[in-house]
Amino acid sequence: MLPARLHPAGHEGPPPGVEAQPLLRRLGRLATLSAAEVSIITEACRGPLRELPARGEIHAEGACPPPAALVSGWAARVRMLADGRRQIVAFLLPGDLIGRPPPCLPAPCAALALTRVLLADAQPLFAASRFPQAPPTSGLARALRAAELQEEVLLRDQVVRLGRQTAYERLASLLLELRQRLEAAGLAEPNRFALPLTQEVLADALGLSIVHINRTVQQMRRDRLIELRGGQVIILQQETLQSVADWQDMAGLQD
């Protein structure tokens, strides 16, 4: 059963404000949130949202943007080399956080919308987590911290993929990562999810050429590990995929 909060037809502007779900689900999984904290999050997602079209720049390289939460759509952290080569450093999915509160370095990556994207102002979340009030530490603070640590784990996975895995393994590994993250945001069925990425984007993420990504996808199809059509992935043999990818579930991250 797919999310009931899909709005009927085309995207005629930001939806009513029911879109707090990915953030709520994800942060709620990282730590238990109080009712007050839940409403802070909901409120932030109801607030004025920033909308960007596909290919829009969320922030430039070297910027130090105010913290935002990705409410819907896909984005990526991107670094360009002088001669135009491009590397996608990380994918940003609904429920992910994009900037950091003020004491921060200039971002070494630009952030780029890969689809149409809605961003909420995340400043209230950080503000609310800052004052160590009643509880040992606020659940929100723990969740934000855990999200940050998780991002670093993903970065390390990316390093291993790029440094020591073949094209086939990289693709398997990335698909499993995306499935798990989407699932944490409530956006994936166990073996099926939307993948709104062109092969060029996959190539730039996995450090390969477009052509080779294509061949790799096809091989994986022929091996009947996955189906991939029309922006939908179906994982046919999760076990095999996991062993190909040398997958190790990062499990808990429950603080």
Added chain:
Amino acid sequence: MLPARLHPAGHEGPPPGVEAQPLLRRLGRLATLSAAEVSIITEACRGPLRELPARGEIHAEGACPPPAALVSGWAARVRMLADGRRQIVAFLLPGDLIGRPPPCLPAPCAALALTRVLLADAQPLFAASRFPQAPPTSGLARALRAAELQEEVLLRDQVVRLGRQTAYERLASLLLELRQRLEAAGLAEPNRFALPLTQEVLADALGLSIVHINRTVQQMRRDRLIELRGGQVIILQQETLQSVADWQDMAGLQD
């Protein structure tokens, strides 16, 4: 002029305790430290140090070790694949921090000593930075935070290297990174530093084979960009090296 704090002959156990310098220099560069904070750091480095030989395991994959500071020697964060392939995710240099205080995920990487290594207990630093006492925020807290953010920047550089650069470019980029980091710890002259790494270690860091690292080094020697003998690197043409590496100074990181 090289550091005057080199103790005379062989390594007959931890030195008197003068080895707080890399940590002090590095953290002091990230934020201004109060006299009290300086003495906390000095004290931690005088305290009982943990010593490991080259190849010793600082902590295993999946562990959640107490925070430590690398006082002397080189180490690395390492991930192994099931079939024995190895990827060095990051290098750890004197002045770097290794674990995090308790609310932390199980480490996705093992930490491995690459040379003989001395570790100080970093818990006092984190403890001291936790209570937001007098100043706006303690300089130590800001420095520790900046160190963490800087680590993430380095990880992203590593992703770009592995994803989109050639062997030659990767090596150039890594050498420049190491020079800069060692310099921040007071362990490098402008164009010369110690590089106590075997070519196998370089290969595992740069996602290449030993043989190819060797050829790449030789090419760089023939091009007279660097000299590299007996664990010493001399950078002969910094400008050229920077343009090869697509180097962008991450500059400030002054909060």
Added chain:
DNA sequence: CGCGTCGTTGACACGGCTCAAGCTTAGTGG
């Protein structure tokens, strides 16, 4: 209908890997 974007395929080149051997250096024990 025409155009642009994306996906697909083939031919070929090349960077980097593997295998294999020889070399240098430092350490060790006779």
Added chain:
DNA sequence: CCACTAAGCTTGAGCCGTGTCAACGACGCG
């Protein structure tokens, strides 16, 4: 002082994974 050994470095030959170039097909949109 000299084998002897082990670790690290170097070099060559050949292969293979991946990149490049080029063309074509499929689809969606104005």
